[in-house]
Amino acid sequence: xxxxxxxxxTLRAGVADPQGSTIERSLPALGFTGMRDVRVGKSIRFSLDxxxxxxxxxxxxxxxxxxxxxxxxxDASITVIxx
Amino acid sequence: xxxPVGIVRFPGSNCEFDVAESxxxxxxxxxxxxxxxxEIGDVGAVVVPGGFAHGDYLRPGAIxxxxxxxxxxxxxxxxxxxxxxxxxxxxxxxxxxxLPGALQKNVGLKFRCESSVIRVETTxxxxxxxxxxxxxxxxPINHFEGNYTCSPEVLAELLTNDQVVFRYVDNPNGSVDDIxxxxxxGRNVVGLMPHPERACHPLLGSTDGVGLMRSLLAAxxxxxxxxxxxxG
Numbered sequence: 089x090x091x092x093x094x095x096x097x098t099l100r101a102g103v104a105d106p107q108g109s110t111i112e113r114s115l116p117a118l119g120f121t122g123m124r125d126v127r128v129g130k131s132i133r134f135s136l137d138x139x140x141x142x143x144x145x146x147x148x149x150x151x152x153x154x155x156x157x158x159x160x161x162x163d164a165s166i167t168v169i170x171x
Numbered sequence: 172x173x174x175p176v177g178i179v180r181f182p183g184s185n186c187e188f189d190v191a192e193s194x195x196x197x198x199x200x201x202x203x204x205x206x207x208x209x210e211i212g213d214v215g216a217v218v219v220p221g222g223f224a225h226g227d228y229l230r231p232g233a234i235x236x237x238x239x240x241x242x243x244x245x246x247x248x249x250x251x252x253x254x255x256x257x258x259x260x261x262x263x264x265x266x267x268x269x270l271p272g273a274l275q276k277n278v279g280l281k282f283r284c285e286s287s288v289i290r291v292e293t294t295x296x297x298x299x300x301x302x303x304x305x306x307x308x309x310x311p312i313n314h315f316e317g318n319y320t321c322s323p324e325v326l327a328e329l330l331t332n333d334q335v336v337f338r339y340v341d342n343p344n345g346s347v348d349d350i351x352x353x354x355x356x357g358r359n360v361v362g363l364m365p366h367p368e369r370a371c372h373p374l375l376g377s378t379d380g381v382g383l384m385r386s387l388l389a390a391x392x393x394x395x396x397x398x399x400x401x402x403g
Contacts, residue, residue, distance in 0.1 A: 102357065106278055106345075110280055155229075156229070158230055158266065158273050160320070160321065161320060161324070
């Protein structure tokens, strides 16, 4: 089976996010006054061939831990969708 | 006379010539180590220099750590060989797991390219063994992702084990506990964000890096006259 995978990498809770704070500080100047807790991350998308969804998910978790994130400062949120 | 100091080159490294120049000026031989080679040969020490290895894609050091040469560097480090990572080299060594913690974007999102004053916090490292604890050095910094961070548990271990090698006097980037450089538990691997190789000649505005480079050369086995006879 082929799966569509989206990995969203964000800084872990508690790790300062200077990009997020800079955006947040700029919001009131544009009139956006109700927005807070801005966090900036990146999304990584790819297709994956695997036997089933649990195998796919395990492989994505592995590549996140070993390559796509630095676990010292980053978390990954993983979405696996059957194509 | 010691063995040559190996200087790793990744696509995007840009401080390797400065490192070679500064060590050569002190009378040592250097050899470049290409990222795709899987052995480092007979070297007395390894320097992972600054730059933007593999474009800093994904994260600084994230791709460089998988280069064939890094396996040989890790083995050299595991055998007790002195390894120093400067700036991007520091980022590569943390990604490779040879040093604790991580470097993230500077507080304020500023690329800092300026002189910095750092304090030598321990002389028990290959980069500082000829220095004096507490001495202040004027060494330039040049980075966007130099904000050293680690968990509170790791920070406690760093302090307990005397692994903080340098601290900023005036923290330029938000690093936890003003940390500018750390060493491994085994002490032979050192990483720092400031560039000592750029502070090794009066024409560069500071010679405060000379003592660090001399310490490294001594650790690499360069104990003969050329090192001490050359002027700073």
